[in-house]
Amino acid sequence: MKTSLESLINEIRERVEILESCLPRRVDAMAVSQVSKLPYKALLYREALIWRMSELGREALESYQRDKLVSAIALTRAAVETSAALWYLRTKMDAVVKSRVVGDIDDYLMRLVMGKATGAGPTDPLQSNSVLPRPIKVGTFLKQVDKDSQGFSHQYGVLSEYAHPNWAGTAVLYSKHIPADRCTIFGPDIRGGSTKNIGVANLSVALMMFERSYARIGDLMPKFIDCVRAV
Numbered sequence: 001m002k003t004s005l006e007s008l009i010n011e012i013r014e015r016v017e018i019l020e021s022c023l024p025r026r027v028d029a030m031a032v033s034q035v036s037k038l039p040y041k042a043l044l045y046r047e048a049l050i051w052r053m054s055e056l057g058r059e060a061l062e063s064y065q066r067d068k069l070v071s072a073i074a075l076t077r078a079a080v081e082t083s084a085a086l087w088y089l090r091t092k093m094d095a096v097v098k099s100r101v102v103g104d105i106d107d108y109l110m111r112l113v114m115g116k117a118t119g120a121g122p123t124d125p126l127q128s129n130s131v132l133p134r135p136i137k138v139g140t141f142l143k144q145v146d147k148d149s150q151g152f153s154h155q156y157g158v159l160s161e162y163a164h165p166n167w168a169g170t171a172v173l174y175s176k177h178i179p180a181d182r183c184t185i186f187g188p189d190i191r192g193g194s195t196k197n198i199g200v201a202n203l204s205v206a207l208m209m210f211e212r213s214y215a216r217i218g219d220l221m222p223k224f225i226d227c228v229r230a231v
Contacts, residue, residue: 041110
C-alpha cells in the first residue's frame, strides 16, 4: 500500500506540473471568433478553471506530503468540484456539436462564468445595472459526471465527511480512546487509518478527469465555433 500511495503521489505531482506548465495568460476574444461571443465565454471558463485546478492540486499535494489531512481533503474536495465543473462544460459543448443546435447554451455559459449565489440583487461591479445570474449548483455538476462515471458523487460525499466537522473529520482523525485508562488521547491522524489513501486516490482521479475534459474541449472548439457562428 505504501508503494501504491507513493506512486499516486508521484503521479499527482506530474499532473500538477503539467497543468502549471500550461497555464494561459491571455484569451483574445476576436481571435477565438469574430462573429460570436459563445466560444470566448467557454474558453474563459476553461482557462479560469485550469488556474484554479493547478492551485488546488499543488496545495493539496503539499498538504498530503505534510500529513495535514483535513486541509488536504478539503482542497481535494474543491478540486473534485472543479473537475466536475469542467466536465459539465464539456458535455454542454458536446451536445451543441452533436445536435448542431445552439439552444440555451448562452444561459449556461453565463451562469458558469458569472454566476453568483450570495447577496440580494448581485451585480457586475463593472456594469452596475447588470444583474448577475444564479450559478449552477455543484450537485448539478456531480450528477452530470455520474451519468458517465457512476460513483463519482459517492466519492465526493466521502470527502465531504472529512471536509466537514463530522465524525470522520474530527474524532476519527484526531482522537483515540484508551479503554484501560478510561481516557482519550489526541493527535494528527492518531488512528493511522486509510484517510490519506482515500484523499490521494480522489485527487489523482480528479486531476486525470480534468486533463481529459480540458483536452476534449480543445478538440471540440473548432466544431463548436462552426455551430455557433451565426449566434
